[in-house]
Amino acid sequence: MRMKRSSGNIFADTGFATQQAANLHVRGMLMMEIERFVKQHNMKQTKAAKYFGVNQPEISNLLKGHIDKFSIDKLVNMASRIGKEINISIKPRQTQSAAKTRSTSLVYVAPRR
Numbered sequence: 001m002r003m004k005r006s007s008g009n010i011f012a013d014t015g016f017a018t019q020q021a022a023n024l025h026v027r028g029m030l031m032m033e034i035e036r037f038v039k040q041h042n043m044k045q046t047k048a049a050k051y052f053g054v055n056q057p058e059i060s061n062l063l064k065g066h067i068d069k070f071s072i073d074k075l076v077n078m079a080s081r082i083g084k085e086i087n088i089s090i091k092p093r094q095t096q097s098a099a100k101t102r103s104t105s106l107v108y109v110a111p112r113r
Helices: 018-040 045-052 056-063 072-081 096-107
Strands: none
Touching: 018 056, 018 072, 045 056, 045 072
16 A cells, blocks of 8 residues: 555545546535534424524535535635635645655654764
């Protein structure tokens, strides 16, 4: 078995196209925050649906992780409802060689003198 350092995006790591992986990653993060809120508040699906202004099957889909059923827009609105601040960072993508260089420098141990 070979181990590979994660990029921080499971969708990219498992072979999704770059754009699709980025979109799925954002939706997944938002869904996890909303699910955490629902569970922390012991909400039944019907109560959660009313709270978020959606129907109960949508809450069921969210709790089951059906990421394909949600747009980023809908999830941002739901996350805002629970007081989450959404920040989007846009920066150049890190290349594989830069990632290797950075990770190598993190594990370097200088010899004793």
